[in-house]
Amino acid sequence: MRYALDAVQMKNLDKKTIEQIGIPAMVLMERAALYVAEQVREHAKPTDKIIAVCGTGNNGGDGIAAARILHLWGYHVTIGIIGEMEKFSKECREQWKIAKNLGLSIRTEWEITEYNIVIDGIFGIGLGKPVSGEYAKVIQSINQSDCYVVSIDIPSGISASNGQVFGCAVKANETVTFGEQKLGLLLYPGATYAGKIHIADIGFAKEKLDSLTYTYYExxxxxxxxxxxxxxxxxxxxxxxxxxxxxxxxxxxxxxxxxxxxxxxxxxxxxxxxxxxxxxxxxxxxxxxxxxxxxxxxxxxxxxxxxxxxxxxxxxxxxxxxxxxxxxxxxxxxxxxxxxxxxxxxxxxxxxxxxxxxxxxxxxxxxxxxxxxxxxxxxxxxxxxxxxxxxxxxxxxxxxxxxxxxxxxxxxxxxxxxxxxxxxxxxxxxxxxxxxxxxxxxxxxxxxxxxxxxxxxxxxxxxxxxxxxxxxxxxxxxxxxxxxxxxxxxxxxxxxxxxxxxxxxxxxxxxxxxx
Known part of the structure; x- marks a missing residue:
């Protein structure tokens, strides 16, 4: 039996791990990025061109870190930033600095058609409003491409709590989600956007979940x-x-x-x-x-x-x-x-x-x-x-x-x-x-x-x-x-x-x- 958490439950687990257990957010981010990079490596050829499309929150930080790891493994990787850099979360900014110091290609404008593989790090589980503007255009360009897409935690644009689409969402071939399964990845239509789901243990606190937490069988x-x-x-x-x-x-x-x-x-x-x-x-x-x-x-x-x-x-x-x-x-x-x-x-x-x-x-x-x-x-x-x-x-x-x-x-x-x-x-x-x-x-x-x-x-x-x-x-x-x-x-x-x-x-x- 496994658990499936909604966005609030997962955020609380993340907060407990960082604030009560004392595992730094950057440590969790590094482990998450490593899982994502390893999954991308399963499909990437040396000649492939990879772009990590990253927002300004911690989901974007995961994407930047995954891009850096793949870069150090010898892959051709670009980081595409969407959103205002002034709004970077603390951890996302640190990952951006590291990537910049290592000389990674970081762009604010790009064409998805230049790439074979996309890492989706635009939005995480905290999204709660319709996707619009520049974000919607980028998501549509990803979906219209022939790229192999790996989403981080949840396909951007999907509600982690009920699987509904916030206007538009990334259609992933695979999703690497962290800690516990998300309800939004199991419920439709979210399940049709997630592709193959991998649950990665990145070190979240283990705790007894209440009886009203959703479970599913294997x-x-x-x-x-x-x-x-x-x-x-x-x-x-x-x-x-x-x-x-x-x-x-x-x-x-x-x-x-x-x-x-x-x-x-x-x-x-x-x-x-x-x-x-x-x-x-x-x-x-x-x-x-x-x-x-x-x-x-x-x-x-x-x-x-x-x-x-x-x-x-x-x-x-x-x-x-x-x-x-x-x-x-x-x-x-x-x-x-x-x-x-x-x-x-x-x-x-x-x-x-x-x-x-x-x-x-x-x-x-x-x-x-x-x-x-x-x-x-x-x-x-x-x-x-x-x-x-x-x-x-x-x-x-x-x-x-x-x-x-x-x-x-x-x-x-x-x-x-x-x-x-x-x-x-x-x-x-x-x-x-x-x-x-x-x-x-x-x-x-x-x-x-x-x-x-x-x-x-x-x-x-x-x-x-x-x-x-x-x-x-x-x-x-x-x-x-x-x-x-x-x-x-x-x-x-x-x-x-x-x-x-x-x-x-x-x-x-x-x-x-x-x-």
């Missing part, structure tokens, strides 16, 4: 999988109840149930509409089945709840009156972990529309969101997992859909404030958040943007809970495994042709080496 985190015991039986690995599907939407129920089985659940029961059962039996004969209708749904739900150690409700359930009754009964009676997905989330939004219509009149988007979440938490059992994609999240919270992608970090905090629900906010970078949990997922591929993918994720999470993981860990590990399965499926089917079922069938390969 393959070593698969050791968090539930333990399989030699002496065990199907009753040892939990019982998943999937309340899902209608006659016209059997696929969603199947994907959730099949994924739960593939994830190791001992037993899976599907509670669905009567006309859907024959179809589902043919699709997944390993499952148990129960049917409901308008007359006997309460009795069937009661029986099914007695069976379950974890419950999934919503995939392909529809939003008719009977579906609403099922959801309300399950929310009232459930005594085990509950996952609400798809139509379950749409039903919650509809209930909120009916019960608190005055919220629709509020103009403040965050206040509307808080009112909706407060109502929803009164319906759902504590610890419920909700798995909305962005459109479902907009329906649930009334937060404008077009504003969600650039505010997903903040929305995760808004949704989890003062409640114990767990939100799995599905996007290209899915976020899992609760009152004391923040996780950002980095596995997966764009081939997963296909129908049924979210239903499979729900089943994977349910299977992990059935196997013994607590809900928060199951949600984070489930999202990560889902992404790995997508990557594995893409190797075989391609990102164009993969289907939700391919991801489920890829799970065994992902899990094979961790059995």
């Amino acid at each position: 393959t070593t985190d698969l050791d968090k999988l539930p333990i399989r015991m030699p002496y065990s039986n199907k009753g040892s690995y939990g019982r998943v109840l999937v309340i899902a599907g209608t006659e016209s939407m059997t696929g969603a129920a199947y994907f959730s149930a099949a994924a739960a089985y593939r994830m190791g659940a001992g037993l899976v029961k599907i509670l669905s509409a009567k006309k859907a059962i024959p179809v589902l039996q043919g699709m997944l004969p390993e499952a148990l089945f129960a049917a409901y209708d308008e007359e006997d749904y309460e009795e069937q739900v009661n029986k099914a709840l007695e069976f379950a150690t974890v419950i999934v409700i919503g995939p392909g359930l529809g939003v008719e009156a009977i579906a609403k009754k099922l959801l309300l009964k399950v929310c009232k009676e459930a005594k085990v972990p509950l996952i609400v997905d798809a139509d379950g989330i749409n039903l919650l939004a509809m209930l909120a529309d009916e019960m608190i219509p005055d919220v629709l009149q509020l103009t403040d988007e965050v206040e509307r969101l808080h009112q909706r979440i407060y109502y929803i938490k009164e319906i759902l059992p504590e610890g419920t997992i909700l798995t909305p994609h962005l459109k479902e999240l907009s329906r649930l919270t009334l937060y404008p859909l077009n504003k969600i992608p650039c505010n997903l970090i903040d929305i995760a905090s808004y949704c989890t404030y003062n409640n114990l629900m767990i939100y799995v906010l599905k996007d290209s970078r899915t976020i899992v958040a609760s009152k004391d949990l923040r996780y950002i997922n980095v596995s997966g591929t764009h081939g997963m943007a296909t129908g049924g993918s979210g239903d499979a994720l729900t089943g994977i999470i349910a299977g992990l809970i059935a196997g013994g993981l607590e809900a928060g860990k199951a949600a984070t590990l489930g999202v990560y495994l889902h992404g790995l399965a997508g990557e594995e499926a893409a190797k075989v089917k391609s990102t164009y042709s993969m289907l939700a079922g391919d991801m489920i069938e890829a799970l065994p390969e992902v899990l094979r080496n961790h059995d």
